[in-house]
Each structure stands twice: as C-alpha cells, then as structure tokens.
Amino acid sequence: MTASLLLIVLLAPFLGAPAMLLLQRGHRRWAAWGAAAVMAAALGVLAPLVPRVLAGEVLVARWAWLPEWGLDVALRLDGLGLLFCGLILGIGLLVVLYAAYYLPDEDRLGRFYAMLLAFAGGMLGVVLAENLLLLVVFWEVTSLSSFLLIAYKYEAREARVAARMALAVTGGGGLALLAGVLLLGQVAGSFELSEVLARGDVVRADPLYPVILGLVLLGAFTKSAQFPFHAWLPAAMAAPTPVSAYLHSATMVKAGVFLLARLYPVLADTGLWMVVVGGVGALTFVYGAYLAMLKDDLKGLLAYSTISHLGLVTLLFGLGTKMAAVAAVFHIINHAIFKASLFIAAGIIDHEAGTRDMRRMGGLFRFMPWTGALAMVAAGAMAGVPLLNGFLSKEMFFAETIGHPALGGAASYLLPAFAVLGGVLSVAYSARFVHEVFFGAVPRDMPRTPHEPPPWMRLPVDVLVALVLLVGLLPQVMVGAILGAAAAAVLHGAVPPFTLAMWHGFNLPLLMSAAALAGGLLYYRWRHVLFALHACLLPRPGSTVAFERVYRAAELGAIRAMAWLDRRSLPAYLALFLGFVLVLGLWAWRGGAPAALAGPLGWGELDLLTGFGLLVLVVGAGGTVLLHRRPLPALMFLSLAGLMVSLGFLRFAAPDLALTQLSVEVVSIVLLLLALRYLPQLAAAESGAARRWRDAVLAGLGGLGVAGLTFAMLTRPFETISGWQISHSVPGGGGTNVVNVILVDIRGFDTMGEIAVLAMAALGLHALLQGLRLPPAAGVASAGEGEPMPVMLAMLMRPLLPLALVVSVYIFLRGHNLPGGGFIAGLVTAIALMLQYVAGGIDFARARLRVNYVRMLGAGLGVAVATGLGSWVFGRPFLTSTHGYVDPPLLEKFELASAMGFDLGVYLVVVGTVMLCLTELGAMSQREAAAPRPGQAEG
Amino acid sequence: MALVISMAVGLLAACGIYLLLRPRIFSVILGLTLLSYAVNALIFLGGRLGATAAPLALPGARGLSDPLPQALVLTAIVIGFGMTAYLVALALRARAETGTDHVDGADGPEGER
Structure with missing residues (x-):
C-alpha cells in the first residue's frame, strides 16, 4: 500500500x-487545471503517509529493475524527502496557477505544463530515490527538463544561450556526480541509501574518500550554483518568471543542497568537508550578496540573492555541527517560501509595469499597494527582519558561527564577522529592492x-507571504514537526533539542542581526560610492559572454579535431586505425629487447626446397606490390604467392588446407579476372611520395609485428589442445580425418554458421550485380568482337566434366x-563446371x-539443418552424429557417418556460392553498356 | 627455419597492409588477399612446425600436425573467397554508381585523398 502510494506520487x-x-x-486553461490537478493529487496521495514519517518512520519500497547491476527502483520517504516533496508539489501548485495568468494569451500552455510536470517528476525522483543510481538518473531528468524550460522562449537567442549554459554546467556536474556515486557505491558496498548511510565510517576511512567527496x-555545487559554478543561474533568468520562481528559488537549485543533506551522514564530519563545503559556501554567500x-x-538581483542564500545553506552544512544542520534545513524551507513569493511578485511587477529595470521604475506602491506590501x-x-521567517533561520546561523569548535583564539571572531558582512549585504540589496521599486519618484518613461x-494571479503571493508571517x-x-523529522534524516540519528521561537531574548545573535540591519541600511544609503568604484575597477565581460567564448572555442576546437581526424577518406581512416594498433602493440612491447622474442625451442633447419618455396613466395608478394597499378601482372604474381602458400600447407602436413587453398586460388583468380574486365587496366600513380612513405612505414611496422609474433610463437613450446579431438575422432565421430571430423561433427554448429555466411556473401553479390550495366574498361574488347572460343579446349573439357x-x-x-570432404569436393566440382563456361562460353x-x-x-x-534436426528425432x-559400416555389393566396405549428410549440405553451399558468383x-558481359569512346578518360 | 618463415609471413602482412592503403579498389582486393594469406599462415603455425604426418587418426600414427588450427583455417580460406567475391561485386556496383574505382567514391582533387 505504502509502496504503491509512493510510486503514484x-x-x-x-x-x-x-x-x-x-x-x-x-x-487554454485546461492544461493549467490539469497540471494543478496532478500536483494536488500527488499531494493528496502523500497526505496519509505524513503522520508516519513525522513519527520518525522511514518508508522504503522496492521493485527489482536491473538487480545484477545493483539498480532497483527503490523509493524512500523520510523527513527530508517529505519536506522536499512538500516544497516541490506545494510551490509547484502555486506556480502552475500563477503561470496561467503570467504567460501571454497567445501561448498554448500544453508544452509549458508538460515540461514543468516532467521537471517536477524529476525532482520528486531525486528526493524520493532510495537507490543512489536512481537518484542520478532523476538528477539528469531535472537537468534536461530545466534546459527545456529555460529555453521556453526559444526564439530568443538569449534564452537559447542561457539554456545551453545551464545544461553544460549542471549536466557536467551530473556526470561528475555519476562517477562519484559509482565510486561511493563501490566503497560502501551498496547503492541503497539505507546501507550507504549506515557505512559513513567505512567511506570516510577509505583512501578514495577525497575523490568521492570532490x-x-x-555535482551539488553546479546544481546549487555555488561559486565558481554560479554563472548559469543569473543567465537562466531568461526563462519566464514562473520557471524562475519554481526552478531557481524552490526546487532545482535546492537539489544541490538536498544532495549535501542526503549524503551528510556519509560524507560530512571530516576536516576536508568542513574546509571545502564551508569555504565554498561562505565565499558564495558573500560574493552572491555583493x-x-x-x-x-x-x-537579476533575486538570482544573485538566491546564489547567496544557497551559499548560506551550504556554509551551514559545512560548519558540521548538529544545530548548524538543523538551521540549514530550516533556511531551505524559509528561503523557498520567501524567494518564490519574491520571484512571483517580480513577475507581477514586470507584467503590470512592463519593465524589470529598477532604474526605470519607482513609486509603484501608489499603484499596487497590496502587491507592494506583500x-x-x-x-x-x-x-532577516524580526517577526519574519528569514529572521529566525538567520539568527540560528549567527548563533552557530559563534564559538565554532574548529576555530579558536582570534580566528573565532572571523566567522561571526564574515556572517555579519554577508548579513549587511543581504539587508542592502533587500533595501534596494523595496526602495527603488516601490518608493521614490515615479519616472516619466515607465512603459505602462x-x-x-x-x-488569482496574486493569490500565490498571498499564500506564500502568509506563510512567511506564520x-x-x-x-x-x-x-517544528517537519523540521525535526527532516533534521533527523540529515543527521541520521538523534537531533539536538531545539525550540523555535519568535523571541530568544537579548543575546549575541540578536546583536549581530541588529548590526547587519543597521549596516545594511547605511550601506544602501551610500551605495553610489560602491557603484562608482565597481564601474571603474571591474569592467569585465559578463559571465554569459565569457561562457559563450569558451563554448565557441570548444566548438571550434572540436571541429578542427574532427577535420584533422576525419579526412572523409577510407585509406586515411585505415591508416589512423593501423597506426593506433601499432602504438598499442609497441606500448605493450615497451622495454622489451628483440632478443627476448626468441623462445627456448630450436629454430629448425631450413631445407633447400622450403627455402626455395619461400623465395618464390617473396617474389610473388613483392611482385604484386610493385605491379599493383597494372592489375593483370599483379594478379599473376598474387597467384604465385597463393600457390606457394598451398604448397607450404602441404609441406607442414596439412593436406586438407593445401587442397582447399589450391582450389580457392583457382576460383579466386577466375573471379578477379572476370572483374578486371570492368576495372581500369592501368591505375594512375596518384599517391604522393609522402603518402607512399607513410604507408610503407605503417606496412613495414605491421609486417615486423606479425613476423615478431610468429617468431615468438614458433620458438615457444606448447601443449596442444587437440589431443581430445584426435582421440575422439574415430570412436566418437567415425572418421580418421580429424580436420574433417572437427568441421562436420565436433564443431558442426560453427561450420553451420560459416556456410550461412558464405551463402549470404553469394546472395549479397547476386543482389549487387543483378541488372548492373557497366562498360568494359578501356582497352578491353567488347563482347562479340572477341576471339572465338578455343576449339581444342572445348573439345577437351566436355569429356572431362564427368571425370x-x-x-x-x-x-x-x-x-x-x-x-577431402565437402568444402574441397565442392570447390573441385565448381572448378569442373567453371571450365565448361570457360571453354564453351556462357551461352553454351x-x-x-x-x-x-x-x-x-x-x-x-x-540439408545441413535437416541433418542437425535429425538427431532430435532420436532425442x-x-x-x-552417428556412424556405422555399410557393405555395398561389389564395393569395398566403407564407413558412413550421419555427419556426411551435413557435409553434403556444405558441399552444396560451396558449389552454389562459387558458381553463383x-x-x-x-x-555481365551480356548486358554491357556501350564501351567508352577512345580518348574518354577511364574513371 | 623458424626465423625465415616468420619473416616470410611478416612480409606477406606488410605487402597486404601497403596494398590495403592504396586508393584504388583493385589494389585493396589484392592487399586483402595477401593479408589473409598472412593471417591464415599465422593461425596455422599455431600448430608449430615439427609435425611429420597429416592429422589422420590412424592406429600407430605419430607426429601428427595439430588439426584444430587447420580446421579453423580451412573455413577461413573458403570464407575468404566469399568475402573477395562480395568485395568485387561492391567495387563494380560502386563503379557503376560513382563512375570511379577510387575507394572514396570520387577522385580527389589533389590526388592525395
């Protein structure tokens, strides 16, 4: 029941x-009502679970997804998750309502609400995930959907750039987070939060802890726009205001601090955590406020204020004390409420006044007193004015900076002073927001x-400001209740006793608040000094411009790298690939001496005949290369090499291979001769010397590698793994030719695949050449004008066929x-048939x-498959295979194995393949296109 | 003998690779054939050189060559034919479609493609 409720949410x-x-x-409004209904329904489904969570229960539901990867759909609802669900759905509901009024009438709202809901789903997934990998998946969902939301006004270049920037920064952080989570899961031994949270000691003691933390x-800092990853957030103000109110105050940017809270029991409580998280938080707090x-x-003001407040929350988590964590959670709530209302109010002002530039407005209180008051x-x-919610969490913050255990002596004043400085700046920009918008003279050039x-449009602000006050x-x-439950989840254990009260009496934090208020107002009064200083000291391009520059440079670099790597040429690809393989090979061989190649075995005496054969082989291969631009002579040299390879097989006791190689040699040469009719008889020399040298070096190195490998292998002893095949050949396979028994019996399934490939190659050729019309190459006699068929050959071949x-x-x-066997017999048959074509012509x-x-x-x-299936009949x-002896009359008794049926299939496929090709x-010679005219260049 | 044979196999491979990198399709087919000689020989030599008898399991037979690499190479040789045939067909088809026998489908303007 609980499980299905969570899944529904x-x-x-x-x-x-x-x-x-x-x-x-x-x-138009249907989509708005639909989206609101979805948010409200999710809230309603969540409601029955609230009492149990507030009582301290952690609800976990689990469905196996990819269990072997440790990836389950596992959901978890604890205090922290509930708090965030409330923020996501509650503020989401208000934003949905507001957006229906804010967005222009001509916009069809379906796209907007679809993206908004997808984003809300991603956020819910992040806060409800029990499995860390699932959390990362939903983290990416929020990055992607926020990209779409920021680019809502995609016609505007500004929106596209901002969306790209947000995606680059938060997406990049997401990748880092994925790596970190994978490491964390390895170290903790599980990706389940329940288990990971309980193994904080193991993780913190691991040498990988700094890497994981980093x-x-x-991931957290990019999402929460912490310095120096903050620039995307102000740029994202290009999004419509409802998006800013939702994503950039209450939800998306809070995902980063949520992550800090979520993994607080695992990663916090070390010096490194305190320095990095506290340091970045403090810097962001003051920098954003400034x-x-x-x-x-x-x-823009609100965006930087958000950065500053997120820095404050980060700083609180970084302080590492238990009360600081409570204060951090409290400030997350408070900031979400007041910042969402401020964004919505800013949107209203923009909507009604027609501008967001504070220099162009003033005195708005006279026109919109209600909105102004809110x-x-x-x-x-x-x-942080007293009686309001921000005051309470800020005072808790001030209290936590005083007497921090990690800082002693004079340094203990540093943190409170820094906190007050941030407070002063916060008061100043808040004062500017209020004063310049609502008071002062009304400018004459206000657009409306x-x-x-x-x-209805103002209702969300009414609700939120009521919450601020309450x-x-x-x-x-x-x-109190939700804060306690959430803090218990963050601290993963006992929460220090705390009471939230409007008034704590006169104490040091109150004094600090007062100082911040007074200082802030004074600072605002003398702000023109700051503006002047800033203008003359720090003229620099905006962060968006800087990002675009980096982005363009990266793009250009990628294009150049691609152009260098991708020459759009197959030989270039091949050369690159070969070069890389050679580098890998050399890398593996680094430090090795050539002498180490020789193994303990003797080299063996070279007999004269073998030496002569190898010499001919070298001549054949070398001649092929030297004459490769003249196909016909090159083919002759190639056949010489092939012949020597066949003889080599014979020399080293492999008669099957020799027969196969020899017959394949014959059909290959005929095939290539047929193809030559349509290819240029003399290729132009078109490779430059540099290219030829490069190829020669690659080829030489590759040849050396192969030679070295062969030599190392030949001089090393080995234990054959064929003993089993040899001893089982006769009793199991019923044949003494072990090679054939392996092919048709022991590895019969393999051979089945091979003949299938062979058949496919032949069918592929059939398909490619069907109906193809090509002119014969220049210098080749066209059909009909050739010489007549040689009579002697024809007369000789006819009686030869049956033989x-x-x-x-x-x-x-x-x-x-x-x-022997099916392969060789097939090739011999094919050659016999082919000779009839050669001697008598194709028509004959x-x-x-x-x-x-x-x-x-x-x-x-x-036939091959049927033979295989036949054994099923016998279970x-x-x-x-099976085998037995046959004793036919008049003939010698011979052994017959069922594998011969399979071999028959092989035979038929080989004959079919060769003859079809x-x-x-x-x-093709029967449907040749007209021969090229003399003088016409041959392609 | 081992050294000389290794060098011969290496030379076959080198010639094959060089031809494989040529820009005209017929050279590539020749190169592929040479390279497959080299690779087949390499696999075959995995059974070493010392054998004196063909792998026939006859009573009392000694010094048999290793049948397993031979079985592998045998099908490789036949499939090599299938591949060559397919490549030839591809080359002819490409020539009909593009009018050239250049492997990149077009004659490079600077002859260096």
Missing part, C-alpha cells in the same frame, strides 16, 4: 506531462501605467577418413547446366 507528473499536450487542444560536491546589489534587473514583507524576510494584478510568528507550530565430377564425389566420400554452358544456384544454396543450408541434441560476373 512519483509517476503522476510523468504520466500527466503527455496529457498536457492533449489538454491544450481544448481551452565528485559529489562538483553582486546582487549591483544588478539593475529585478530578477513584496515588502517577503523582502524583509530575505533581509501599472495597476494591481487580477486577484512561520515567523509561530515557528514551532508551523514547521572431374567423379573425382569430386570420391573426394567427398573419402573426406571423413582421408584428406547455361543451355546445358540449367541449375539455379540460388536454390542450390537454399538446398545446401536445408539427442542438435547436430549429434562466377556466373553473375560472367553474365
């Missing part, structure tokens, strides 16, 4: 998002005469026991050999 926004796109087809903090003062744009209350909370907004006046009643077929049958039958042969080779391929594969696995190529 999480899924509601994601299911609602696409529905928004349907709803917008109706009335990566996780990178810059907020300098912004003329209303939303905004002033919220700004007071931002400044402002007036109060419609009551929390400020009755803190314990309003937030050759008998030989191939013999080779096939004996293959199981002596060199076709008229007599009416074989459809495509069907032959199918038949071969069918044996696929391709199990050769006849397709040969048939």
Whole structure:
C-alpha cells in the first residue's frame, strides 16, 4: 500500500506531462487545471503517509529493475524527502496557477505544463530515490527538463544561450556526480541509501574518500550554483518568471543542497568537508550578496540573492555541527517560501509595469499597494527582519558561527564577522529592492501605467507571504514537526533539542542581526560610492559572454579535431586505425629487447626446397606490390604467392588446407579476372611520395609485428589442445580425418554458421550485380568482337566434366577418413563446371547446366539443418552424429557417418556460392553498356 | 627455419597492409588477399612446425600436425573467397554508381585523398 502510494506520487507528473499536450487542444486553461490537478493529487496521495514519517518512520519500497547491476527502483520517504516533496508539489501548485495568468494569451500552455510536470517528476525522483543510481538518473531528468524550460522562449537567442549554459554546467556536474556515486557505491558496498548511510565510517576511512567527496560536491555545487559554478543561474533568468520562481528559488537549485543533506551522514564530519563545503559556501554567500546589489534587473538581483542564500545553506552544512544542520534545513524551507513569493511578485511587477529595470521604475506602491506590501514583507524576510521567517533561520546561523569548535583564539571572531558582512549585504540589496521599486519618484518613461494584478494571479503571493508571517510568528507550530523529522534524516540519528521561537531574548545573535540591519541600511544609503568604484575597477565581460567564448572555442576546437581526424577518406581512416594498433602493440612491447622474442625451442633447419618455396613466395608478394597499378601482372604474381602458400600447407602436413587453398586460388583468380574486365587496366600513380612513405612505414611496422609474433610463437613450446579431438575422432565421430571430423561433427554448429555466411556473401553479390550495366574498361574488347572460343579446349573439357565430377564425389566420400570432404569436393566440382563456361562460353554452358544456384544454396543450408534436426528425432541434441559400416555389393566396405549428410549440405553451399558468383560476373558481359569512346578518360 | 618463415609471413602482412592503403579498389582486393594469406599462415603455425604426418587418426600414427588450427583455417580460406567475391561485386556496383574505382567514391582533387 505504502509502496504503491509512493510510486503514484512519483509517476503522476510523468504520466500527466503527455496529457498536457492533449489538454491544450481544448481551452487554454485546461492544461493549467490539469497540471494543478496532478500536483494536488500527488499531494493528496502523500497526505496519509505524513503522520508516519513525522513519527520518525522511514518508508522504503522496492521493485527489482536491473538487480545484477545493483539498480532497483527503490523509493524512500523520510523527513527530508517529505519536506522536499512538500516544497516541490506545494510551490509547484502555486506556480502552475500563477503561470496561467503570467504567460501571454497567445501561448498554448500544453508544452509549458508538460515540461514543468516532467521537471517536477524529476525532482520528486531525486528526493524520493532510495537507490543512489536512481537518484542520478532523476538528477539528469531535472537537468534536461530545466534546459527545456529555460529555453521556453526559444526564439530568443538569449534564452537559447542561457539554456545551453545551464545544461553544460549542471549536466557536467551530473556526470561528475555519476562517477562519484559509482565510486561511493563501490566503497560502501551498496547503492541503497539505507546501507550507504549506515557505512559513513567505512567511506570516510577509505583512501578514495577525497575523490568521492570532490565528485559529489562538483555535482551539488553546479546544481546549487555555488561559486565558481554560479554563472548559469543569473543567465537562466531568461526563462519566464514562473520557471524562475519554481526552478531557481524552490526546487532545482535546492537539489544541490538536498544532495549535501542526503549524503551528510556519509560524507560530512571530516576536516576536508568542513574546509571545502564551508569555504565554498561562505565565499558564495558573500560574493552572491555583493553582486546582487549591483544588478539593475529585478530578477537579476533575486538570482544573485538566491546564489547567496544557497551559499548560506551550504556554509551551514559545512560548519558540521548538529544545530548548524538543523538551521540549514530550516533556511531551505524559509528561503523557498520567501524567494518564490519574491520571484512571483517580480513577475507581477514586470507584467503590470512592463519593465524589470529598477532604474526605470519607482513609486509603484501608489499603484499596487497590496502587491507592494506583500513584496515588502517577503523582502524583509530575505533581509532577516524580526517577526519574519528569514529572521529566525538567520539568527540560528549567527548563533552557530559563534564559538565554532574548529576555530579558536582570534580566528573565532572571523566567522561571526564574515556572517555579519554577508548579513549587511543581504539587508542592502533587500533595501534596494523595496526602495527603488516601490518608493521614490515615479519616472516619466515607465512603459505602462501599472495597476494591481487580477486577484488569482496574486493569490500565490498571498499564500506564500502568509506563510512567511506564520512561520515567523509561530515557528514551532508551523514547521517544528517537519523540521525535526527532516533534521533527523540529515543527521541520521538523534537531533539536538531545539525550540523555535519568535523571541530568544537579548543575546549575541540578536546583536549581530541588529548590526547587519543597521549596516545594511547605511550601506544602501551610500551605495553610489560602491557603484562608482565597481564601474571603474571591474569592467569585465559578463559571465554569459565569457561562457559563450569558451563554448565557441570548444566548438571550434572540436571541429578542427574532427577535420584533422576525419579526412572523409577510407585509406586515411585505415591508416589512423593501423597506426593506433601499432602504438598499442609497441606500448605493450615497451622495454622489451628483440632478443627476448626468441623462445627456448630450436629454430629448425631450413631445407633447400622450403627455402626455395619461400623465395618464390617473396617474389610473388613483392611482385604484386610493385605491379599493383597494372592489375593483370599483379594478379599473376598474387597467384604465385597463393600457390606457394598451398604448397607450404602441404609441406607442414596439412593436406586438407593445401587442397582447399589450391582450389580457392583457382576460383579466386577466375573471379578477379572476370572483374578486371570492368576495372581500369592501368591505375594512375596518384599517391604522393609522402603518402607512399607513410604507408610503407605503417606496412613495414605491421609486417615486423606479425613476423615478431610468429617468431615468438614458433620458438615457444606448447601443449596442444587437440589431443581430445584426435582421440575422439574415430570412436566418437567415425572418421580418421580429424580436420574433417572437427568441421562436420565436433564443431558442426560453427561450420553451420560459416556456410550461412558464405551463402549470404553469394546472395549479397547476386543482389549487387543483378541488372548492373557497366562498360568494359578501356582497352578491353567488347563482347562479340572477341576471339572465338578455343576449339581444342572445348573439345577437351566436355569429356572431362564427368571425370572431374567423379573425382569430386570420391573426394567427398573419402573426406571423413582421408584428406577431402565437402568444402574441397565442392570447390573441385565448381572448378569442373567453371571450365565448361570457360571453354564453351556462357551461352553454351547455361543451355546445358540449367541449375539455379540460388536454390542450390537454399538446398545446401536445408540439408545441413535437416541433418542437425535429425538427431532430435532420436532425442539427442542438435547436430549429434552417428556412424556405422555399410557393405555395398561389389564395393569395398566403407564407413558412413550421419555427419556426411551435413557435409553434403556444405558441399552444396560451396558449389552454389562459387558458381553463383562466377556466373553473375560472367553474365555481365551480356548486358554491357556501350564501351567508352577512345580518348574518354577511364574513371 | 623458424626465423625465415616468420619473416616470410611478416612480409606477406606488410605487402597486404601497403596494398590495403592504396586508393584504388583493385589494389585493396589484392592487399586483402595477401593479408589473409598472412593471417591464415599465422593461425596455422599455431600448430608449430615439427609435425611429420597429416592429422589422420590412424592406429600407430605419430607426429601428427595439430588439426584444430587447420580446421579453423580451412573455413577461413573458403570464407575468404566469399568475402573477395562480395568485395568485387561492391567495387563494380560502386563503379557503376560513382563512375570511379577510387575507394572514396570520387577522385580527389589533389590526388592525395
């Protein structure tokens, strides 16, 4: 029950998002009501769980997803999660309402609400995740959906740049977070928060702790716009104000501090944490407050103020004391409330006055007193004025800076002084917000005469400011319970006793508050001094411009790198690939001496015949290279090399290979000769010398590598793994030719795959060449004007065919026991058939050999599969073979194995493949396109 | 003998690689054939040189060569034919479509493509 409730809360926004796109087809407001209904429904579903969570229960629900990767859909609802769910859904509801009034009438709201709901779903996922990897997944969902939301006004370049910047910064942080979480999960031994939170000691003691901390903090700081990753947040003000109010005050930027709170029991409580988190937080707190003062744009001021307040929360977590953590959670609540109301108010002012530039407005209190009063209350909370909620958490902050245990002596004054400095700046920019907008003279060039907004539009501000007051006046009643539960989740244990009260009596923190208020007002009074100083001392490009410069430079660099790597040329790719392989090989060989290649085995005596054969092989290979631009002679040299390779197989006791190589050699040469008819007879020399040298070096190094590898292998002893195959060949496979038994029996399934590949290659060729019309290459006689068929050859070949077929049958039958078998027999048959084509011409042969080779391929594969399936009839696995002796009359007794049926399939496929390839190529001469005219350059 | 044979195999590979990097399709086909000779020989030599008899499991047979690499190479040789045939078909088709036998489908303007 609990589990399904949690799942409903999480899924509601994601299911609602696409529905928004349907709803917008109706009335404009339908989507708004739909989105509001989704938010309200999720809140309602959550409600029954609230008492249990407030009582300290941690609700966990789990569904297996990818258990072998440690990735479950596991949800967790504790005090912290509940607090954030409340903020996400509650403020989300208000923003949905507000956006319906704020966005222009011509906008169809479906897209906006769909993105907003997707974002809310992502945020809910982050705060409800029990599994850390799931948390990262939803973290990325928020990055992506916020990218879309910031780019809502995508026609504006400013919005696109801002969205890109936010995505680059928060997305980059997300990657760091992923790495950090993966490490954390490895160290803690689990990705489940319940287990990770309990193993803080293990994690903090691990040598990887600084790395984990760094990566996780990178994720948190980028999301929460901490210095120096803050620049995207002010730029994101290009988004519509409802988005800013939602994402950039209450939710998205709070995800970073949420992460700090979530992992506080695991990562905090070390010196490193205190220095980094506290230091970055303090710097951001003051830096953001200082810059907020300098912004003329209303939303810009609020954006920098948000950065500053997030810095304050970060600083509180960094302080590391238990009460500081409580204060941090309290300030998260307070800031979300007053900042959302301020953003919404700023949006109202923009909407009604037509500008957000504070230099162009003033005296608005006269036109919109109600909104003005609300905004002033919220700004007071931002400044930390007593009786308002911001005052309470700020006072807790001041109290925590006094007498921090890590700082002693004179240094103990440093932190409170710094806190007061931040306080002074906060008061100053809050004063500027109130004074310049609502008081002073009314400028003459205000774009519109402002007036109060419609009551529904102002309702969110009414609600939020009421909360500001209520929390400020009755803190314990309003937030005591949830704050206690959330703090318990953050501290993962006992919460120090605290009482929230409006008034704590006269004490040091109150004095600090008073000093900050007075100092802030004075500072505001003399602000023109600061402005002048800032203008002359720090003229620098805006952060957006700087980001764009870096972005453009990175883009340009990527384009250049691509252009250098990707020459859009296959030989260039190949050279790059070979070079890389060589580098890898050399890297593996680094430090090795050439002499170490030689193993303990003797080199063996080189006999004269082998030496001569190798010499011929070298001549063949070398001649192929030297003459490669003249295809015909090159082909002859190639066949010489192939012949020597066949003889080499024979020399080293592999007659099967020798037979196969020899017959493949014959059909390959015929195939290439047929193809040559359509290829230039003399390729132009087109590689420059530098290119040829580069290729020669690559080839030389590659050859050296192969030679070294071969030599190292040949001189090392080895234990053959073929003993089993040899000893089982006769009793198990019924054949003495072990190679053939391996092919058709022991590794029969493998061979099945191979003949399938062979058949596919032949069919591929068939498809490529079907109906292809090519002119013969220059210098080649076109069909019909060639010489007549040689009579002698034709006369000789006809009687030879039956003889050759008998030989191939013999080779096939004996293959199981002596060199031979389906592959070789197939090749011999194909050569015999091919000779008929060569001798008699294609028409002659076709008229007599009416074989459809495509069907032959199918038949071969069918026979092979059928043989394999046959063993099923006898209840044996696929391709199990059996064998027995056959004693036919008149003939010698011979052994017959069922694997021969399989070999027959191989035979048919080989014949079919070779003949299909050769006849397709040969048939091209019958439909040649017109020969190129003399003088026309050959492609 | 081991050294000379290794050098021969290396030379086959070197010639194959050099031709593979040429810009004309027919050279590439030749190179691929040479390279497959080298690779087949390398796998085959995994059974070493010392054998004196073909791998026939006859009674009393001694010094058999290793049948396993031979079985692997045998199918590799036949599949090599299938690959060559397919490549040839591809080359002819490409020539019909692009009008050139250059592997990049177009003659480079500076002849260096």
